[in-house]
Amino acid sequence: MARKILVLGAGKSTSYLLDFFLDNSVSQNLHLTIGDLYPNNIAKDIVNHPHCNIMTLNIMENESRSKAIQSADIVVSMLPVRLHTKVAQDCLQFKKHLVTASYISDAIRKLDPEVRESNLVFMNEIGLDPGIDHMSAMEVIDRIRNKGGKMILFESFTGGLVAPENDTNLWNYKFTWNPRNVVVAGQGGTAKFIQEGTYKYIPYHKLFRRTEFLDIEGYGKFEGYANRDSLWYREAYGLQDVLTLYRGTMRRVGFSRAWNIFVQLGMTDDSYQIENSQGMSYRQFVNLFLPYSPTDSIELKLRHYLKIDQDDIMWEKLEELDLFSATKTITRANATPAQALQQILEESWTLNDNEKDMIVMYHKFGYELEGKKKQLDANMVVLGENRTHTAMAKTVGLPVAMATLNILNGKITSPGVQIPITKEVYGPILTELENHGIKFNEFQALYLGYNPDSVAS
Amino acid sequence: MARKILVLGAGKSTSYLLDFFLDNSVSQNLHLTIGDLYPNNIAKDIVNHPHCNIMTLNIMENESRSKAIQSADIVVSMLPVRLHTKVAQDCLQFKKHLVTASYISDAIRKLDPEVRESNLVFMNEIGLDPGIDHMSAMEVIDRIRNKGGKMILFESFTGGLVAPENDTNLWNYKFTWNPRNVVVAGQGGTAKFIQEGTYKYIPYHKLFRRTEFLDIEGYGKFEGYANRDSLWYREAYGLQDVLTLYRGTMRRVGFSRAWNIFVQLGMTDDSYQIENSQGMSYRQFVNLFLPYSPTDSIELKLRHYLKIDQDDIMWEKLEELDLFSATKTITRANATPAQALQQILEESWTLNDNEKDMIVMYHKFGYELEGKKKQLDANMVVLGENRTHTAMAKTVGLPVAMATLNILNGKITSPGVQIPITKEVYGPILTELENHGIKFNEFQALYLGYNPDSVAS
Numbered sequence: 001m002a003r004k005i006l007v008l009g010a011g012k013s014t015s016y017l018l019d020f021f022l023d024n025s026v027s028q029n030l031h032l033t034i035g036d037l038y039p040n041n042i043a044k045d046i047v048n049h050p051h052c053n054i055m056t057l058n059i060m061e062n063e064s065r066s067k068a069i070q071s072a073d074i075v076v077s078m079l080p081v082r083l084h085t086k087v088a089q090d091c092l093q094f095k096k097h098l099v100t101a102s103y104i105s106d107a108i109r110k111l112d113p114e115v116r117e118s119n120l121v122f123m124n125e126i127g128l129d130p131g132i133d134h135m136s137a138m139e140v141i142d143r144i145r146n147k148g149g150k151m152i153l154f155e156s157f158t159g160g161l162v163a164p165e166n167d168t169n170l171w172n173y174k175f176t177w178n179p180r181n182v183v184v185a186g187q188g189g190t191a192k193f194i195q196e197g198t199y200k201y202i203p204y205h206k207l208f209r210r211t212e213f214l215d216i217e218g219y220g221k222f223e224g225y226a227n228r229d230s231l232w233y234r235e236a237y238g239l240q241d242v243l244t245l246y247r248g249t250m251r252r253v254g255f256s257r258a259w260n261i262f263v264q265l266g267m268t269d270d271s272y273q274i275e276n277s278q279g280m281s282y283r284q285f286v287n288l289f290l291p292y293s294p295t296d297s298i299e300l301k302l303r304h305y306l307k308i309d310q311d312d313i314m315w316e317k318l319e320e321l322d323l324f325s326a327t328k329t330i331t332r333a334n335a336t337p338a339q340a341l342q343q344i345l346e347e348s349w350t351l352n353d354n355e356k357d358m359i360v361m362y363h364k365f366g367y368e369l370e371g372k373k374k375q376l377d378a379n380m381v382v383l384g385e386n387r388t389h390t391a392m393a394k395t396v397g398l399p400v401a402m403a404t405l406n407i408l409n410g411k412i413t414s415p416g417v418q419i420p421i422t423k424e425v426y427g428p429i430l431t432e433l434e435n436h437g438i439k440f441n442e443f444q445a446l447y448l449g450y451n452p453d454s455v456a457s
Numbered sequence: 458m459a460r461k462i463l464v465l466g467a468g469k470s471t472s473y474l475l476d477f478f479l480d481n482s483v484s485q486n487l488h489l490t491i492g493d494l495y496p497n498n499i500a501k502d503i504v505n506h507p508h509c510n511i512m513t514l515n516i517m518e519n520e521s522r523s524k525a526i527q528s529a530d531i532v533v534s535m536l537p538v539r540l541h542t543k544v545a546q547d548c549l550q551f552k553k554h555l556v557t558a559s560y561i562s563d564a565i566r567k568l569d570p571e572v573r574e575s576n577l578v579f580m581n582e583i584g585l586d587p588g589i590d591h592m593s594a595m596e597v598i599d600r601i602r603n604k605g606g607k608m609i610l611f612e613s614f615t616g617g618l619v620a621p622e623n624d625t626n627l628w629n630y631k632f633t634w635n636p637r638n639v640v641v642a643g644q645g646g647t648a649k650f651i652q653e654g655t656y657k658y659i660p661y662h663k664l665f666r667r668t669e670f671l672d673i674e675g676y677g678k679f680e681g682y683a684n685r686d687s688l689w690y691r692e693a694y695g696l697q698d699v700l701t702l703y704r705g706t707m708r709r710v711g712f713s714r715a716w717n718i719f720v721q722l723g724m725t726d727d728s729y730q731i732e733n734s735q736g737m738s739y740r741q742f743v744n745l746f747l748p749y750s751p752t753d754s755i756e757l758k759l760r761h762y763l764k765i766d767q768d769d770i771m772w773e774k775l776e777e778l779d780l781f782s783a784t785k786t787i788t789r790a791n792a793t794p795a796q797a798l799q800q801i802l803e804e805s806w807t808l809n810d811n812e813k814d815m816i817v818m819y820h821k822f823g824y825e826l827e828g829k830k831k832q833l834d835a836n837m838v839v840l841g842e843n844r845t846h847t848a849m850a851k852t853v854g855l856p857v858a859m860a861t862l863n864i865l866n867g868k869i870t871s872p873g874v875q876i877p878i879t880k881e882v883y884g885p886i887l888t889e890l891e892n893h894g895i896k897f898n899e900f901q902a903l904y905l906g907y908n909p910d911s912v913a914s
Contacts, residue, residue, distance in 0.1 A: 189728065201723055
């Protein structure tokens with residue numbers, strides 16, 4: 001009898017996930033059920049696949065959700081994180097394994113004792129970021145430790161960008177996933193990390209001015225800004241004694257400096273509504289954040305307020321967005337500044353059907369081995385195929401799919417609510433990802449840390 | 458039989474309030490009961506006054522609170538705003554009038570129908586700001602309207618500062634009320650106001666760079682930065698059609714520009730704890746917010762980060778606080794940045810026993826009368842006598858005391874949960890405040906608005 005996989009949510013990032021299951025459906029004896037609120041959006045070749053059936057499913061309806069989960073062997077939830085709790089509770093009740101690409105919520109973490117007792121695997125954070133970052137980092141960290149090395153620095157950066165061949169605007173950026181998350185990125189708390197043993201804190205309004213540069217051979221220069229809380233990873237990765245711990249987001253060089261204009265103006269604020277937003281011109285929108293003047297232009301007021309020089313390329317970036325248009329208007333009523341800005345950006349930054357995205361990841365591992373300080377850098381670049389088969393969908397979906405199969409096949413057995421940081425989990429998946437072109441290039445670097453005086457060799 | 462006034466909370470700002478009741482206790486036939494959690498702090502001349510008795514009262518103990526309220530004729534609550542709700546509920550139950558200097562909370566606003574039905578007066582926001590600002594503004598606005606004028610601009614600023622004779626530091630500032638409120642001022646929401654018919658929004662990280670200057674004859678120049686929400690006053694003051702509406706906080710010139718350094722660094726953040734704060738030097742505290750460097754000094758890193766010129770007086774202001782001291786340390790464990798900064802500031806900015814504070818208030822009223830645009834400015838300066846009898850205590854306490862007496866004497870009769878914006882309330886109190894030296898100087902100004910082209914005359 002076929003093993004039954006239930007996939008909840010067939011949104012944008014599930015193309016590779018579904019293909020993987022169906023490509024393996026015969027050899028692995030799989031039957032796939034896809035439950036989605038709007039199943040009409042699912043591609044025809046999937047809908048018509050003999051090993052697949054589709055159901056309209058409202059995850060908030062307890063009866064139909066429970067029934068679907070009860071009749072599966074394993075559940076994959078690609079739903080928004082807030083919808084995972086009820087799914088996880090059902091999985092526990094009906095003794096089904098669960099796989100998600102989302103951060104573990106407190107509600108799900110609490111289930112751990114019962115999940116262990118039931119000998120179930122609830123695998124979370126096994127997409128791209130979180131996911132591939134955990135696995136690739138732990139693989140190197142374990143390798144360093146096995147050689148007797150002691151970790152002293154870990155930095156990790158991920159970015160969802162546009163492929164070089166379609167990198168055609170001044171921002172070197174297009175939306176390749178949820179635009180809203182990009183607009184509000186960095187809000188909701190001061191960025192915290194450790195540098196050479198010292199805690200460092202960056203408030204949101206300085207976040208995009210504290211970047212560092214990163215090079216990837218064949219792809220040029222990138223920049224990284226700090227994620228909200230790097231300290232969490234001390235515990236998860238066993239890096240309590242590390243001197244430097246930093247997690248960041250990658251962009252092309254110059255993005256952050258220009259984005260900072262929106263931050264400084266207050267345009268990324270999502271905490272209040274503009275009551276007269278509907279029909280407001282982009283130009284009027286900008287003026288909300290500038291001092292009043294009866295005579296001076298909005299352009300000059302903005303240049304003066306943020307001290308933008310006449311010949312600064314940042315200015316061209318704003319003009320490229322039609323930010324000063326008196327005719328283009330905000331369509332949404334009672335929009336927050338962030339929602340209005342999102343509309344403006346989506347008009348310029350949306351990927352066309354034939355355009356490709358790009359995922360980049362960059363790790364730095366500093367360690368001490370036999371009295372010497374060393375550094376290993378590892379980076380990964382994945383290019384998308386088209387707007388459906390994106391690098392984002394590939395890097396999120398494949399690890400989820402592989403973990404699901406490995407649980408079904410008894411290759412992942414340790415029970416509990418977990419993330420992929422054990423060799424049992426990451427070992428086979430990283431190997432299999434390489435076969436799909438998702439691989440890291442490693443190279444030994446000089447250990448620079450942040451103390452040039454103590455450079456090795 | 459004496460009329461019984463119950464005063465709940467005998468904290469710092471109650472000296473004038475209690476004196477007023479006791480000074481009038483014979484002529485007005487008053488008996489005062491003071492309920493406080495720590496009554497030992499109450500001055501001896503009050504404790505020993507024949508018309509006064511003191512009780513230890515924990516406002517959270519329902520029985521003793523209810524009993525105290527039940528035996529009073531009117532209740533004055535000088536407690537923190539979060540403790541008002543239970544007091545108000547008791548007052549409603551036992552049919553007692555209530556007076557507070559606090560903003561009306563939603564919980565208390567909800568009581569309005571029942572308060573009206575019971576023919577009770579619950580007077581709120583009748584201290585300084587809110588309080589004297591409401592009364593003095595509405596008195597002028599009503600006067601302008603009675604002459605047939607139409608309001609087009611209202612700006613109002615208040616500041617709690619140090620008296621000129623004790624204005625001895627580079628910041629021209631000392632704490633004259635709750636230091637914590639000063640450190641976190643402006644947080645908790647974007648500042649919103651209207652300027653010449655256009656909404657304007659200022660995010661917190663720009664708030665202290667968008668000041669305007671104000672002159673008070675005999676006292677020199679001040680500056681004002683925007684309060685959080687000026688729009689609320691449209692409804693309350695009946696200013697729905699006004700073109701400009703702005704409420705702000707007054708400081709001496711240069712304060713805001715220097716304070717902005719703390720804001721930019723992230724030192725005023727109260728949302729997270731520094732886990733190793735205890736014993737940390739001021740210098741190390743500053744370094745938490747600066748990029749790491751193995752060689753550069755904290756001073757140079759800070760100058761470079763915030764682009765502070767060599768000869769900028771802002772720098773001397775930081776040094777005056779001993780901000781770069783390697784020996785002075787933060788005493789609190791797990792302090793938030795705001796708590797650590799507060800400690801540093803309190804060491805420099807605390808008023809000595811013999812020093813005096815100063816309250817300043819500045820209103821601008823723009824209006825159209827007989828086809829002409831006009832402007833009336835009104836300002837008030839009140840100086841403290843000493844550290845107990847402060848200008849703050851006087852301007853907060855006297856309106857509260859006067860309103861209490863006027864309610865007892867049947868001069869304020871309109872029932873309901875209210876603020877002092879009706880002539881019935883503000884008329885007699887403003888007159889009486891003048892007798893205590895709390896008065897506004899008015900002068901006709903050119904209507905400037907923010908459109909120099911349309912200046913009258």
